[in-house]
Amino acid sequence: MTDTRSASGRPLARTAARQGLTLAAVAVVQFMVSVDLSVVNLGLPRIAAGLGFSPVGLTWVIHAYALTFGGLLLLGGKIADRYGHKRVLMAGLAVFGLASLAGGFAQEPGHLVAGRALQGIGAAALSPAALAVLTVTFPTGKARVRAYGIWSAVNAAGGALGVLIGGVLTQYAGWRWVMFVSVPMAAVALALAWRGVTGAPPTAPDRRPDVLGAVLATAGMILLVFGVVRTDQYGWTSPVTLTTLVAAIALLAAFVRVERTTTRDPLIRLGLLADRSVAGANSYNLLLGAAMASSFYFASLYLQQVLGAGPTVAGIQLLPFAIGVIAGATTAIKLGYRLPLRTMLIIGGLVTAAGFAWFGFISADGSYLADVLGPSLVTSIGFGLCLGPVVSAATVGVAPSETGMASGLLSSSRQIGASFGLAALGTAAHARTGASTTIEGLTEGYALGMTLSAALLACAVLIAVAVLPRTRTAAPAGGGGRDVVPEPE
Numbered sequence: 001m002t003d004t005r006s007a008s009g010r011p012l013a014r015t016a017a018r019q020g021l022t023l024a025a026v027a028v029v030q031f032m033v034s035v036d037l038s039v040v041n042l043g044l045p046r047i048a049a050g051l052g053f054s055p056v057g058l059t060w061v062i063h064a065y066a067l068t069f070g071g072l073l074l075l076g077g078k079i080a081d082r083y084g085h086k087r088v089l090m091a092g093l094a095v096f097g098l099a100s101l102a103g104g105f106a107q108e109p110g111h112l113v114a115g116r117a118l119q120g121i122g123a124a125a126l127s128p129a130a131l132a133v134l135t136v137t138f139p140t141g142k143a144r145v146r147a148y149g150i151w152s153a154v155n156a157a158g159g160a161l162g163v164l165i166g167g168v169l170t171q172y173a174g175w176r177w178v179m180f181v182s183v184p185m186a187a188v189a190l191a192l193a194w195r196g197v198t199g200a201p202p203t204a205p206d207r208r209p210d211v212l213g214a215v216l217a218t219a220g221m222i223l224l225v226f227g228v229v230r231t232d233q234y235g236w237t238s239p240v241t242l243t244t245l246v247a248a249i250a251l252l253a254a255f256v257r258v259e260r261t262t263t264r265d266p267l268i269r270l271g272l273l274a275d276r277s278v279a280g281a282n283s284y285n286l287l288l289g290a291a292m293a294s295s296f297y298f299a300s301l302y303l304q305q306v307l308g309a310g311p312t313v314a315g316i317q318l319l320p321f322a323i324g325v326i327a328g329a330t331t332a333i334k335l336g337y338r339l340p341l342r343t344m345l346i347i348g349g350l351v352t353a354a355g356f357a358w359f360g361f362i363s364a365d366g367s368y369l370a371d372v373l374g375p376s377l378v379t380s381i382g383f384g385l386c387l388g389p390v391v392s393a394a395t396v397g398v399a400p401s402e403t404g405m406a407s408g409l410l411s412s413s414r415q416i417g418a419s420f421g422l423a424a425l426g427t428a429a430h431a432r433t434g435a436s437t438t439i440e441g442l443t444e445g446y447a448l449g450m451t452l453s454a455a456l457l458a459c460a461v462l463i464a465v466a467v468l469p470r471t472r473t474a475a476p477a478g479g480g481g482r483d484v485v486p487e488p489e
Contacts, residue, residue: 016307022137023147025159027154028189029093029130032182034158036065039166041300042311043175051109051177055433056229059426062293063225064113068120069127070415071218074267074408077128078209085132086197090190092126097150097186104179106185115179115354128408133197148230154262159322163296167315213258213267220251221416228423268409272398278406281394282413284345287460289414291356291453295379297422298429298446302362303372306439306446317368321380328384335385341393342468348385349461355379356454364443382457393468421456425449 039060048058080088096119103115131151138147169177195259227244234240259266266358273279296318304313332344339347355378362371394410426449433445 013252018196018198019143020135021192022133022163022198023150025189025192025196026130026134027091027150028185028192029089030456031154032096032153032189033127034155035162035165035185036119036123036182038159038162038296039169039178039181041163041296042167042304042314043170043178044297044300045304046170046175046311047112051112052104053109056427056430057109058111058424059229059297060109061116062297062422063222063229064116065120065123066293066415066419066422067222067225068117068218069123070120070412070419071221071295072121072124072214073128073412073415075209075211075214076124076126077132077408078265078267079125080129080132081230082209085129085136086193089126089129089133089193089197091192092122092124093186094122094131096122096126097190100182100186102180102489104176104183106176110181112179112435119182127411136460137198161322162311163300163318163321164315167311167313170311173311174410208265210258210265210267211468213255214256216251216255217267220248220255221419223251224248225419225423228420229427231427265389272406272409275397276467276469277393277396278398278409280391280463282390282409283463283467284386284460285390285410286413286417286420287456287463288349288352288383288390289417290425291352291456292383294421294425295356295420295447297426298449299359299372299376302443303368304444306364306443307361307366307368307372309368315374320373321376324377324380325384326388328381329387330384331381332385334390340470341389342464342470343391343395345386345393345464345468346387346461348382349457350382351385352379352382353454353457353461356450356457360447360451360454362443362447362450366437366443421453423454425452 016110044058044061045055047061048055053061070313076088076092082232099115099118102114103119106115130473134147165181166178169175169181223244227241227248230244231241256270259268273282299318300314303309303317304311309317328348332348335344352437355375358375358378359371391410395406398406429445429449432448433441
């Protein structure tokens, strides 16, 4: 009887089973992380009522997760390389699960914000570790294409279904379950990772993670957002606001100095940002993340507080947005072989901006079909057109040894942009609304937020025109292999 074995000497059936468990673990991890980016949105009105959040303070339920996740993501990847992918993955899952449990039992606004921040710390550790595990487990061939296809699909599904899951849980189980729902997912992922992920030696055991740089960057960003959202109480020229913003700038300047002078492996090699494609793509991505996070926030509140939809109905009504993203992403793949990346980002940005501008016309006596469905489809299709090209633009031409750093930087810029955008646009919307709790007053604030989102996308388009080089890639992101061809000026 022939014992068919893999190159490593293990029976193929056993290797395939372990790979299947690894893929399942990574899929659950990615789904959980994606869900938590959007699951709280439809629970926000009831969270505010239950814990006594102010309108601006409520945005910290999103800020706390996005800032710690985005700010510590690069450090999480470095730590995973230093101490081992499986070990960091499981530690991150444990932190994430415990943070979700603690957040669900929150009795005050500060408790929930702390729980969300701790979730972000766990996500920053487990997300890059999970992706590294996937890369090592499926290094080449059709299995790798299939694994990354499943990972991408789960990533998109988590973000889309998170809104619906949050709506159903909020209405039928209570808002606390938007936190509790991650506990069983973390437990399942832990069990799968324990059995399926191989405990390989660390890939960079001699590296010393740049903890100081990560702390300076994250603290500076948190203080900057804190200064912006507090302008509803303290004006822009008040000593409190000015002191906060100056301190934030000082911390961020110290981060840049540390990254330039540190003898350790830096979080970001600043020279990487001298590349026009990397700098342009990340700037574009920052504005895109700012606008998209704000749109979910304003749309969910408009559906519930103005149109009177329940959380479940509002979640269903936002599902077409997910369909539009898929349609746009599919179209981008087909066009990506023919059009320059810059052209794709210009087209996608303009379509998304048009959708946001349409959203800006929402009215207090509006309807779902006229005020939400139409603009959400346009916005989501444009967003889908941008997703693949911005990843390609951020990594095309980057040295293989820095591809991971470039990818991590892109993920960080999206999360950081989400928090900064929500801080600025949420504060502007609240300033327009003032103390008004009428439907008309709330609608004016949400409409302003959507209009400002359109302005952000217009700025992103200008960045694509002015900064991004005219290049074309023969394979969109995730397609494997790149052939960059300069376009004629």
